[in-house]
Amino acid sequence: MNWLTTFMNSSIGKKFTMGTSGLLLCLFIAQHLVGNMMLFGGEALFNSYVATLSAFKPLVRIIEVIISIIFLSHIISGIRLTLDNKRANSSSYNVNTGSETSSFSSRTMAITGSVVFIFVIMHLSTIWYRFQLVHGSGSYYDIILGDAVGFGNPIYAAFYVVAMILMGVHLKHGFQSAFQTFGVSDSRYKGLIEKMSMIFWLVIPAGFTWIALWFGFIAEAI
Numbered sequence: 001m002n003w004l005t006t007f008m009n010s011s012i013g014k015k016f017t018m019g020t021s022g023l024l025l026c027l028f029i030a031q032h033l034v035g036n037m038m039l040f041g042g043e044a045l046f047n048s049y050v051a052t053l054s055a056f057k058p059l060v061r062i063i064e065v066i067i068s069i070i071f072l073s074h075i076i077s078g079i080r081l082t083l084d085n086k087r088a089n090s091s092s093y094n095v096n097t098g099s100e101t102s103s104f105s106s107r108t109m110a111i112t113g114s115v116v117f118i119f120v121i122m123h124l125s126t127i128w129y130r131f132q133l134v135h136g137s138g139s140y141y142d143i144i145l146g147d148a149v150g151f152g153n154p155i156y157a158a159f160y161v162v163a164m165i166l167m168g169v170h171l172k173h174g175f176q177s178a179f180q181t182f183g184v185s186d187s188r189y190k191g192l193i194e195k196m197s198m199i200f201w202l203v204i205p206a207g208f209t210w211i212a213l214w215f216g217f218i219a220e221a222i
């Protein structure tokens with residue numbers, strides 16, 4: 001197990017954890033967007049979708065624990081890499097000409113990542129909490145569209161829009177550095193892989209942003 005600790009503490013080990021956990025989280029948000037799109041099908045469809053999920057609660061709980069572990073390992077390796085980067089950049093021996101660009105990129109990642117983290121905490125303590133613990137016999141759809149913690153509240157809706165855009169920025173940089181970690185940058189499939197990554201950093205955040213814009217601001221106005 002010594003080799004594992006050595007690997008996890010190495011720069012490449014931290015980047016590997018970062019990239020792998022990031023890719024797994026992308027799979028989660030992809031399926032989450034598909035589920036959330038049910039909102040466009042109206043109240044009955046969305047409520048029956050959530051009720052169907054509730055029927056598989058033990059499985060959902062196991063998945064939630066797995067997502068939490070992946071999310072935590074992503075955050076911990078992100079903090080460790082940011083600190084490593086800071087140390088490297090403040091070292092008087094560091095004369096690497098690429099360091100300014102990489103420190104800018106990692107600073108952006110730390111800021112956008114922190115906003116996404118704050119978003120997830122807000123999201124879980126409002127929507128998830130109500131769905132799981134407060135819901136009772138009310139409508140799930142109404143929680144999402146209501147003005148307490150849903151898109152009916154312009155402050156929440158605006159925060160969703162801003163956070164989703166920053167999540168896209170975070171994923172764009174994230175994919176670029178994951179490509180370097182996994183050696184894709186030199187692969188002959190680079191072009192194809194880069195195009196496919198746009199699904200995650202552009203299409204999916206745009207989908208979430210559209211939900212917040214539509215239910216928060218547009219549907220009411222037309």
Ligand code: HEM
Nearest residue numbers: 029032036050053064120123127128131132144208211212
């Ligand atoms: C338009 C935007 C979004 C909407 C309408 C939405 C809706 C929901 C709903 C309804 C739940 C509760 C599911 C349940 O308890 O049965 C939930 C849970 C959750 N959401 Fe979101 N979500 C959105 C965006 C996001 C994003 C962008 C992330 C991640 C960055 C995220 C992360 C989570 C997590 C981790 C959970 C708990 C796990 C789960 O129950 O699936 N959500 N969301």
